Amino acid sequence: MTPIDLLINARWIIPVVPENRILKDCAIAIHQGEILAVLPQEEAAKRYSATRVDYLHEHVLTPGLINAHGHAAMTLLRGYADDQPLNDWLNNHIWPAEKQWVDEQFVRDGTELAIAEMIKSGTTCFADMYFFPEQTAQAALDAHIRSHIYFTIFDFPCAWGSGPEDYFTKGLALHDTFRDNDLINIGFGPHAPYTVGDETLKKVAVLAQEMDTPIHIHLHETAQEVEDSIQQYGMRPIQRLMDLGLLSPLTQCVHMTQINDLDIAILQQSGAHVIHCPESNLKLASGFCPVETLLNAGINVALGTDGAASNNDLDLFSELKTAALLAKAVSGNAAALEAHTALRMATLNGAKALGIDHLVGSLETGKQADIIAIHLGDLDLQPLYNIASQLIYTHVGHRVSHAWVKGKCLMQNRELLTINERELKSKVRSWQEKIQN
Ligand SMILES: [Zn+2]
Structure with missing residues (x-):
């Protein structure tokens, strides 16, 4: 018997790789934060002696969800x-x-x-763009959640700094601080083509390539943005970014609601990723990202909630339902973005967009153990013909019962283990009182 840290037995497992597979009565063996094997429960019991064994009889395990775009601190707004x-x-x-x-x-x-909200609804990795990224990183470190933090760059001053030079200095220092931390990654967050000028964007492009570090940017969010760019620069924003050398497989284009054939060709040619934020786009009436067309063109599309001020929740399962329904409406095809493809968008595609698909995004031997369990025992989820459909088309965010990041349990039977919920609630209440007055 091989001694290991953790063995999770579950009624079902959707590993995401191999594709479209639902495993029954299997287990995941985990040691030192890594998945050793996904195998039948009987075999696991013979092969491993685990320090901790979980039995989740009415649950499905999936890779932890990846929220590929947001502004975490905006929950306070x-x-x-x-x-x-x-x-x-x-x-x-x-x-x-x-x-x-x-x-x-x-x-x-x-x-x-x-x-706290993201862990409770199944997210184990989030991408963020906001001011004071040092604080975002510290909060993520304390909670032991995986994060990609893109430090904000504008051409003008903000609360965090005096301008581009200051943002680069502070952001690059933060990048250095977390260079060897495998849960926290720091990258470039030029806010949008309309808030950052050519010189600054060129500098981002050069540094990102030199440092092999991702770039995260709002792009083609509204029709107005595209029209303004044509007026000012004589070209669409994505063409301008391409000309400035900003587009590559390191680039994450957030929103992309206004897309023509040339834009698709640029995305294909550059290998840049698209982060789809359907609820924010709906709420701000920004337009529709043609997800099915992009996926058919071989472009990687991941999923994000955007900030809580434009959503208003960070539940990625609810975002998945919206994304799946919207993809059907936009393409006029009810077969668009079927359940397994949707789940892949919030897991493996997210990992690809962030450049960490060798580490997470699926439940495979050798990957890090970022896993969630969802309880499917309640009456309103019965009968269970197709587990993947149930995850996408019913509301399961509040049924996520467990979450692990790199093998460490962050939530057990809906109780957060790395965040004190009572203290957090009182801090939030005092912000509300201050902001409201
Ligand atoms: Zn945003």
Whole structure:
């Protein structure tokens, strides 16, 4: 018998690789944070003696979900300014509120709130773009969740710094701090083509290639953005980024709701990834990302919630349902984005977009043990003909019972183990009182 740290027995496992497979009565053997094997429970019992054994009789295990775009700390502005068009929402509500309230403590507390919500709905890795990324990283470190933190770059000052030079200095220092941390990655977050000029974008492109570090940017979010770029630069934003050398397999293009054939050719040619945020696009009436067309063109599409101020939750299972339904409506094809493909979008595709698909995104031997368990025992989920469908088309975010990151348990039977929920609630309440007055 081989001694190991953890053996999780579950009624079902969807490993994502191999594709479209649902395993029954199998187990996952984990040692030192790594998956040793996915195998039948009887065989596992003979082969391994585990320090801890979990039996999840009414549960399905899947890879932990990857929320590939968000602004975690904005949970503190959840519901603060709803039902506004994007420009009005940003210029007259969100940016003034951020100017008044965002500081280090805001980011720390808001990120902790976001992480708690994400773990409780099945996310084990999140990508983030916001001010004071040092605080985002510290909150992620404390909670032991995997994160990709893209430090914000604008051409103008913000609460975090005085301008591009200052952002580069602080961001690169943060990158150095976490160079050897395998749960926290720091990358470049130029906010959008309309807030960052050519010189700064060129610098991002050069540094990213030199350092082999990802770039995360809002792109083609609205029709207005595309029109303005044609007016100002004589070309569509994605063409401008291509000309500046910013597009490569290291680049994550967030939103992409306005896409023509040339844009698709640029995405194909560059190997850049698309991060689809359907609920934010719907709420801000930004348009529709043609997910099915992009997937058929061989472009990698991952999924994100965006910030809680434009969603208003960080439940990636609920985002998956919206994405699946919307893909059918937009393509006019009810077979578009079927359940397994949708789940892959929130797991393996997310890992690919972030450049960590060799580590996570599927439940395979040799990968790190980022896993969630979902309880499927409740009446409203019966009967269970197709587990994958049930995960996508019913509401299962609040039924995620367990979460592990690199083999460490972050939630057990819905109880968070790395975050004190009571203390967090009282911190959030005091922010609400301050911001409301
Ligand atoms: Zn965003």
